[in-house]
Amino acid sequence: MKKGRWFWGSFALIGAAILLGSQLDWFTYSYSPWTLIFTLFLAATFITSLVSLWISGIVFSLAALSIVYASALGIAHISIWMIILIAILVNIGLSLIFHPWIAKHHRKRMMNYHHGAHYFEENIHSRHFNAHTNEDTDTALYFVDKVTSSTRYLHNKQLEQVTFEVSLGDLKAYFDDVVPAQSDLVVNLNVSMGQAELFIPKDWQVSNELEYTMGTVNVPDSVISDVEGITVHLRGQVSFGQVNVHYI
Secondary structure, eight states: OHHHHHHHHHHHHHHHHHHHHHHTTSSOOOSOHHHHHHHHHHHHHHHHHHHTTOHHHHHHHHHHHHHHTHHHHTOTTSOHHHHHHHHHHHHHHHHHHHHHHHHHHHHHHHHHHOOSOOEEEEEESSBOOBSSOSOTTOSEEEEEEESOEEEEEOOOSSBOEEEEEEESSEEEEEOTTOOBSSSEEEEEEEEESSEEEEEEOTTSEEEEOOEEESOEEEOOOOSSOOTTSOEEEEEEEEESOEEEEEEO
């Protein structure tokens, strides 16, 4: 979270320096201030996507930059919709080609992050309804949903943490049949251009510790106040996405 603030704060300062320099005639910047802001945001998105190996973020940030600077790149004769179509096809192609390697990378990262029992499942480029796919004895779960709509029913009896990676998709996760191993349950959410719906038992508490980048998180007040009950810690980042918590 601290690194994220430094990263985005640095890009904001760079934008301010460019605008100030252009106004003081230190150098010439021929584009509008809004174009600069949009460019800095897309550049930051590209860098973060590249670091996290998020192919959709890489492809579509580059596509958006090509639209903004179409004249300078000599591609003004190509329509916006054609660029978007090309980006979609490139995204699908690269995702399918590099899917095994990226999945292995994320699996290794999560296994290093947590040394207990681990479950990994990835669903990519499909519409998926999953009633029961994880093992009830797993203490840590990891799900990846890209360009998909998924419903997850969790049945684990000693769950310590669960991670959801949602990119350009919709996720519904039900926790009503979960028994946490301790009084604290960690739910890591990384939602990019997607939506996550969490259905939590009404006697649990929810601690919103998420970081937002043009995203929204809706957590209703707990129906039952029980300081000694289960506390769900929501952690991770929401970028151009939405997270909704529902008590059931």
